Amino acid sequence: MPEQQGSGMASVVHAHGEGVRDWQRRAPYAAVAWSLVYAALGVYWAVGGRGFPYTPEAASDITGPVIGRFGPAVVWIVVAMVGIPAAAVGAAMLRGVRGGVLRPLLITAGALLAGVLLLLMTALNLLVKFGYVPYAVLNLFTGAKFGRTYLESLTQWATIHQLLCLIGGFLWLAATVYYARRSGGACLYCGRRDGPEGWQRPNQAARWGRIAVHVAMVAPVFYALTRCAWALGFPLGMSEEFLRRGQERGMWIAGLSLATFGLAGALLMLGLVQRWGEVFPRWMIGLAGHRVPIALAVVPASLVSVLLIVGGIALWSSLGQMVAALTALGAKGLGLIVDVFFQVGPTLLFPVWGVALSVATLAYYYRRRGPCSVCGRGASDDVGEPATGYPDRLQFCHGEPRASDSGVRS
Numbered sequence: 001m002p003e004q005q006g007s008g009m010a011s012v013v014h015a016h017g018e019g020v021r022d023w024q025r026r027a028p029y030a031a032v033a034w035s036l037v038y039a040a041l042g043v044y045w046a047v048g049g050r051g052f053p054y055t056p057e058a059a060s061d062i063t064g065p066v067i068g069r070f071g072p073a074v075v076w077i078v079v080a081m082v083g084i085p086a087a088a089v090g091a092a093m094l095r096g097v098r099g100g101v102l103r104p105l106l107i108t109a110g111a112l113l114a115g116v117l118l119l120l121m122t123a124l125n126l127l128v129k130f131g132y133v134p135y136a137v138l139n140l141f142t143g144a145k146f147g148r149t150y151l152e153s154l155t156q157w158a159t160i161h162q163l164l165c166l167i168g169g170f171l172w173l174a175a176t177v178y179y180a181r182r183s184g185g186a187c188l189y190c191g192r193r194d195g196p197e198g199w200q201r202p203n204q205a206a207r208w209g210r211i212a213v214h215v216a217m218v219a220p221v222f223y224a225l226t227r228c229a230w231a232l233g234f235p236l237g238m239s240e241e242f243l244r245r246g247q248e249r250g251m252w253i254a255g256l257s258l259a260t261f262g263l264a265g266a267l268l269m270l271g272l273v274q275r276w277g278e279v280f281p282r283w284m285i286g287l288a289g290h291r292v293p294i295a296l297a298v299v300p301a302s303l304v305s306v307l308l309i310v311g312g313i314a315l316w317s318s319l320g321q322m323v324a325a326l327t328a329l330g331a332k333g334l335g336l337i338v339d340v341f342f343q344v345g346p347t348l349l350f351p352v353w354g355v356a357l358s359v360a361t362l363a364y365y366y367r368r369r370g371p372c373s374v375c376g377r378g379a380s381d382d383v384g385e386p387a388t389g390y391p392d393r394l395q396f397c398h399g400e401p402r403a404s405d406s407g408v409r410s
Helices: 007-016 020-046 065-070 072-081 084-095 102-120 122-133 133-142 146-153 157-183 203-216 219-229 242-248 252-271 295-317 319-328 333-348 351-368
Strands: none
Touching: 007 065, 007 084, 020 084, 020 157, 065 072, 065 102, 065 295, 072 084, 072 102, 072 146, 084 122, 084 157, 102 133, 102 157, 122 133, 122 146, 122 157, 122 252, 133 146, 133 157, 133 252, 146 351, 157 295, 203 219, 203 252, 219 252, 219 351, 252 319, 252 351, 295 319, 319 333, 333 351
16 A cells, blocks of 8 residues: 555544444445345254254243244244345345435344344343352362353353354444444444534433433342341241252352343443443552543443343243243242342333443443544534544545545555
8 A cells, every 4th residue: 555645644544444343344245144144044043053042942941032922933034034135134234225215224123133133033041141140260270060060051052053153243233333334424433423412412421321220220229138037047938848958959149140140230230330340449559540441341241132122021920930930830929029029020011121231331331432533523612523633534434545646555
């Protein structure tokens, strides 16, 4: 590549060029590639190949993907649609189609694809496996059987397929965001447009972000309260007999591990609205005083929020089965209501926890993102307007550089 004309243009190419910041341009290609791979898997299953994840047996499992409960016809339609048709949607996005009703149709299709992959084709057992990570690690160090069983479960095809769908869902979400920005005249990097930022302004985001964090903390605290009570021998919302059976099987110790992990998550959520979530505290030797990378908070929080919503959907769709199981154990009347409240109630709040966490994460991102290094918006006194210090970078705001401006050739 020839030498650039002027230091300003060199900095433009650096901001636009290869690296982590260029994920917006790569996401649609990755999403299309993912759909083509999944289409090949669908053909393999259709001709009798092994490993089809939505068998009738899996459909009756409350920890399995929700899509399996809609029956084989719906399952095969969804498996087909996330393959070649989805790749065609991605190709249209890459071509920048935006005329008439096509833009809202493509955005809607991309959002639906991401939603189906993230929320219906993944399952509650992914959240369970994630929650048991600390307990499994402890068991691996002590040589207990649970640690080995946990590792084996991670290599099962059902788990691998759900992880594949999780990756596909995030890829399609990123591809849809890219297309919406590109076709809507927004900056490809930060998503800002000309004009005031409104509810996305840092001070506004801090306000609704705090509310979201407080809402999100209700579920893990309630969940931990019940599990700690059972681990300590208090039959909160259950019979003495059932409590003893759980103690004999070690159920409540495992539950205590989940409760501890949930409380740790609640503490970390506070970092989304506290200073130590922006700057590493003094006790973190080697990192103290350094700014916390935004992605270090946003990426894991986004993943956990999706898993919580998935788990909540699965639990709500199985509420009838769980109530029937409690009834079979002899619970009825007011006793049944109490049992449902303490045994099932905390997990029924998982969707609220997940949605609130995702909102808090978005607020954290808006609060910390600062001026855009590509378009310059967010750096001036008029929030949302391009800053005067970024004249050469503005050409990259809406897509590829203009040939007349560059002197830049590959």
